[in-house]
Amino acid sequence: GQQVMQIPQYQHVQEGEDFTTYCNSSTTLSNIQWYKQRPGGHPVFLIQLVKSGEVKKQKRLTFQFGEAKKNSSLHITATQTTDVGTYFCAPSGGYQKVTFGTGTKLQVIP
Amino acid sequence: DAGVTQSPTHLIKTRGQQVTLRCSPKSGHDTVSWYQQALGQGPQFIFQYYEEEERQRGNFPDRFSGHQFPNYSSELNVNALLLGDSALYLCASRTLGNTGELFFGEGSRLTVL
Numbered sequence: 001g002q003q004v005m006q007i008p009q010y011q012h013v014q015e016g017e018d019f020t021t022y023c024n025s026s027t028t029l030s031n032i033q034w035y036k037q038r039p040g041g042h043p044v045f046l047i048q049l050v051k052s053g054e055v056k057k058q059k060r061l062t063f064q065f066g067e068a069k070k071n072s073s074l075h076i077t078a079t080q081t082t083d084v085g086t087y088f089c090a091p092s093g094g095y096q097k098v099t100f101g102t103g104t105k106l107q108v109i110p
Numbered sequence: 111d112a113g114v115t116q117s118p119t120h121l122i123k124t125r126g127q128q129v130t131l132r133c134s135p136k137s138g139h140d141t142v143s144w145y146q147q148a149l150g151q152g153p154q155f156i157f158q159y160y161e162e163e164e165r166q167r168g169n170f171p172d173r174f175s176g177h178q179f180p181n182y183s184s185e186l187n188v189n190a191l192l193l194g195d196s197a198l199y200l201c202a203s204r205t206l207g208n209t210g211e212l213f214f215g216e217g218s219r220l221t222v223l
Contacts, residue, residue: 033211042200043153045211088152096204097166098143098212100152 004101012107021104023072023089032072038085079108114215116201122221131186131218135203142184145200196222
């Protein structure tokens with residue numbers, strides 16, 4: 001099955017610093033979704049990327065899908081304490097089954 | 111418009127017992143997926159139901175079974191509980207024709223003693 005790894009596993013940043021998490025797959029992906037899970041909460045959908053090389057922005061968040069559709073990244077500019085949580089990439093595969101990566105836990109220090 | 115609702119929110123069982131967890135999908139959604147999330151881990155796909163049939167299954171033993179009813183609600187059953195089954199069980203719904211987002215419920219926290 002699909003193996004999706006995310007790096008780093010943990011990241012501590014000072015408020016105002018930038019943050020990036022990377023998602024790498026051993027196989028070519030049809031599309032990839034990103035979710036955020038706050039501590040004690042449930043995953044919440046952020047975005048879906050479908051096209052090779054696609055870049056999408058949501059305010060301070062920038063999402064990118066690699067040209068080979070085997071990797072993706074999420075970049076947050078000028079982190080805020082509200083960005084705290086775990087970020088998961090989640091490829092959507094056969095019959096739209098969505099599997100989750102290993103996640104990157106972000107801690108923002110005020 | 112209610113989102114995805116799950117019950118119970120918390121429960122405690124002992125090894126060997128059986129548990130049933132319930133999920134009502136978001137209005138208009140016809141596909142329900144179940145995930146197991148152990149502490150500090152990402153959600154692991156258990157199975158997906160559409161039109162009352164299991165369509166996809168993850169790497170979980172037969173002790174894990176499910177059902178989808180005509181109103182699209184779903185149940186997850188786990189038999190012969192093990193300590194390692196302790197986790198947050200998440201239900202997510204979507205419309206199959208839409209390749210977009212999953213909507214998650216708050217989850218059922220299962221503790222096996």
